[in-house]
Amino acid sequence: MxxxxxxxxxxxxxxxxxxxxxxxxxxxxxxxxxxxxxxxxxxxxxxxxxxxxxxxxxxxxxxxxxxxxxxxxxxxxxxxxxxxxxxxxxxxxxxxxxxxxxxxxxxxxxxxxxxxxxxxxxxxxxxxxxxxxxxxxxxxxxxxxxxxxxxxxxxxxxxxxxxxITEVLTTNLLPVTEMPLTVHLAPAAFTDYRAAGAALDAQGQRASGWILRDGLVLSFHSLRDSPLRVLCAADPERHETAEWADSDDLDTQHRFADLLSRTVQSSYPDLRWHKDRKHMHFRATSHLRPRKAGKGPGSRGRTVFGPHASKSDPQRVGFYHHAALRTRFRRLGGVWYCQLEPDYCFTTDGRTEHPYADRLLAGIKRLDRHPAVRGWTHVWANYLNQDVDLFTEPRPVQFGELATMTVDRGIDDRWWGPAPSGVAPEDDQEPSSAGQENLDTVLAAADANTQDLLSLLQGGSSDGDAGAARRKDAGNKARSAGRRTSRRGGTNSERRGQ
Known part of the structure; x- marks a missing residue:
C-alpha cells in the first residue's frame, strides 16, 4: 500500500x-x-x-x-x-x-x-x-x-x-582555520623596513612574510636557514604559535595580528601591497587585459582588473581599476578572523596611481551601496579561500567560510526608505538628478564616466569593465589604443606594469 x-x-x-x-x-x-x-x-x-x-x-x-x-x-x-x-x-x-x-x-x-x-x-x-x-x-x-x-x-x-523574524546574517569576518605551528623570532639587526629590505635585496632574493616589532624580527618561516637570517642580530628562537595566538596580552595580540597580515599579503602572487593606501590590490595583467577572480558556488566572479575608456575620447583608456582589500585580523571568542573591507585602486598604466585617484574613489564611494559591498566581500572571501593546485605553494594561513549568525530579529528589506541624495539607489531605481549632477562634477576632472563606476559595483560587464554594455565596442578600441600610444599608458608603461 x-x-x-x-x-x-x-x-x-x-x-x-x-x-x-x-x-x-x-x-x-x-x-x-x-x-x-x-x-x-x-x-x-x-x-x-x-x-x-x-x-x-x-x-x-x-x-x-x-x-x-x-x-x-x-x-x-x-x-x-x-x-x-x-x-x-x-x-x-x-x-x-x-x-x-x-x-x-x-x-x-x-x-x-x-x-x-x-x-x-x-x-x-x-x-x-x-x-x-x-x-x-x-x-x-x-x-x-x-x-x-x-x-x-x-x-x-x-x-x-x-x-x-528569525534571520541569518552574514558577516565580513573570515575565520582563520589553519596557521603554522611555530613562530620564529630573533633580535633584529635593523630598526626599519627600508634598511631590512635593502639587506635582503643585497642577497639577490626577496623574502616576505616577516615583521619588525619592538626590536625583534618575527616570521612563520625559519630565520635560521633562509634569506631572513640576514635580519637577525642573534640566534633565532622558536615558539609555539598557540603561545601567541591564545595570549591575553594586548601587545602580543597586536604583534600576532601584524604577523598574520604580512603573511597573508605575501601568500597571493596576484596581489600587490599599496603602502600609502594600506591595502592589497590585484596586479595588472600581461598586456593590461581584464582579469576575473573570486569565483565561488553560484558565482561567476567579478572583473578585478580592467581598463575604462575616457569619457571625452572613447578611443583611449582613461584609467584602470584594481579591486582592493583592506584587512584587519581580530580575535573574537577565541577564534582569529580576517575582517574584509573591500576597496578600490585606480592607475594610469596598471601600476602608476592615477592623478585623480582620490576623485574616482570619492565618486565610487558615493555610488556604493550594501549590495555592492556584499558582492565584493564574497568575491574576496572566495578568492582568499581558493583551492591550492599543483602550481601553487600551500599557503601558511588558510581560511574558512564567512562567519554567519542567526538572530531572532529581522527587517523586511522592503521597509527600508529611499537612499539619501548622492548615494546609489537600488537596481530598480534611478539616481536623483541633483545627486547625479554633483557626482558628474566630482568625476569631471578625472574624465570618467559614471556608468563605468557603476559597472564596478554591479559586477562589471562581461567584456571586462571596459564600459557599459552599450559602449562595448568603444571599450575594445580603447584597450587597443592604450597599448599603442606610449603617452597614454603605452609600451614603456606596459613593461613597468609587467
Whole structure:
C-alpha cells in the first residue's frame, strides 16, 4: 500500500485545545475566533455584555497551550510553564491583553492567566516562568466576568508588535582555520623596513612574510636557514604559535595580528601591497587585459582588473581599476578572523596611481551601496579561500567560510526608505538628478564616466569593465589604443606594469 500523508497526534491535541477554548467561551457568553495562521496568537475573544447580549467591541488575544501529558511540576493543585523568550517579547510588546489558556483536552480541563499579570516586572520576565493555581485559575464560565475587566477601553488603540523574524546574517569576518605551528623570532639587526629590505635585496632574493616589532624580527618561516637570517642580530628562537595566538596580552595580540597580515599579503602572487593606501590590490595583467577572480558556488566572479575608456575620447583608456582589500585580523571568542573591507585602486598604466585617484574613489564611494559591498566581500572571501593546485605553494594561513549568525530579529528589506541624495539607489531605481549632477562634477576632472563606476559595483560587464554594455565596442578600441600610444599608458608603461 502506498504511503499516505498522516496527521500527527500533536496536531489533534492542538485542535482539541482550540475547540475546548471555543466551547468554554460560548459557555461564558463570549465569542471566540480562531486564527488559521498562528504567529504566537491562536485567536481572539469578542466580549459580550451579560444579559443584553450586546457585542462590546472589546477584544482579548488568546494563545493556547494544550497537552495530553502533565505540565512541568504539575500536581493536583498547581503547575508551571516556561515561556519561549520570543513569544514572551511578542505578547508584552503592545497594549493588547493576551491570555494563555493551558488545557488537557482529553480530561476537559483548562486554566488561564493574563500575560502582563503573570510577568509584572523585569525579574519575572527574565525567569519566563508562569505559575498556575489549578483551583483559582480555571478557564470556565466563572471566568467570564474576569475577562471583561481585562479588555482595553474602546477609546484606546489596539496594537501588538508583529512576531519576530528569525534571520541569518552574514558577516565580513573570515575565520582563520589553519596557521603554522611555530613562530620564529630573533633580535633584529635593523630598526626599519627600508634598511631590512635593502639587506635582503643585497642577497639577490626577496623574502616576505616577516615583521619588525619592538626590536625583534618575527616570521612563520625559519630565520635560521633562509634569506631572513640576514635580519637577525642573534640566534633565532622558536615558539609555539598557540603561545601567541591564545595570549591575553594586548601587545602580543597586536604583534600576532601584524604577523598574520604580512603573511597573508605575501601568500597571493596576484596581489600587490599599496603602502600609502594600506591595502592589497590585484596586479595588472600581461598586456593590461581584464582579469576575473573570486569565483565561488553560484558565482561567476567579478572583473578585478580592467581598463575604462575616457569619457571625452572613447578611443583611449582613461584609467584602470584594481579591486582592493583592506584587512584587519581580530580575535573574537577565541577564534582569529580576517575582517574584509573591500576597496578600490585606480592607475594610469596598471601600476602608476592615477592623478585623480582620490576623485574616482570619492565618486565610487558615493555610488556604493550594501549590495555592492556584499558582492565584493564574497568575491574576496572566495578568492582568499581558493583551492591550492599543483602550481601553487600551500599557503601558511588558510581560511574558512564567512562567519554567519542567526538572530531572532529581522527587517523586511522592503521597509527600508529611499537612499539619501548622492548615494546609489537600488537596481530598480534611478539616481536623483541633483545627486547625479554633483557626482558628474566630482568625476569631471578625472574624465570618467559614471556608468563605468557603476559597472564596478554591479559586477562589471562581461567584456571586462571596459564600459557599459552599450559602449562595448568603444571599450575594445580603447584597450587597443592604450597599448599603442606610449603617452597614454603605452609600451614603456606596459613593461613597468609587467
Amino acid at each position: 502506498a504511503d499516505r500523508k498522516t496527521v500527527t497526534r500533536q496536531t489533534f491535541i492542538g485542535e482539541k485545545g482550540i475547540a475546548l477554548i471555543e466551547r468554554r467561551c460560548l459557555e461564558m457568553g463570549h465569542l471566540f475566533h480562531p486564527r488559521r495562521v498562528d504567529h504566537g496568537i491562536d485567536g481572539h475573544i469578542d466580549l459580550v455584555e451579560p444579559g443584553s447580549g450586546a457585542v462590546l467591541n472589546l477584544t482579548l488575544l488568546v494563545q493556547s497551550k494544550a497537552q495530553d501529558r502533565r505540565f512541568s511540576g504539575e500536581t493536583d493543585d498547581a503547575f508551571h510553564y516556561v515561556c519561549d523568550q520570543r513569544d514572551l517579547d511578542h505578547w508584552l510588546s503592545g497594549n493588547s491583553p493576551v491570555i494563555l489558556v493551558f488545557s488537557h483536552p482529553e480530561s476537559d480541563e483548562a486554566w488561564w492567566t493574563e500575560v502582563k499579570a503573570a510577568f509584572p516586572d523585569a525579574v519575572s520576565r527574565a525567569k519566563r516562568v508562569v505559575h498556575i493555581d489549578k483551583r483559582t485559575q480555571r478557564f470556565d464560565r466563572d471566568a467570564a466576568q474576569a475577562l471583561l475587566h481585562l479588555a482595553v477601553p474602546r477609546t484606546a488603540g489596539l496594537y501588538l508588535r508583529p512576531a519576530p
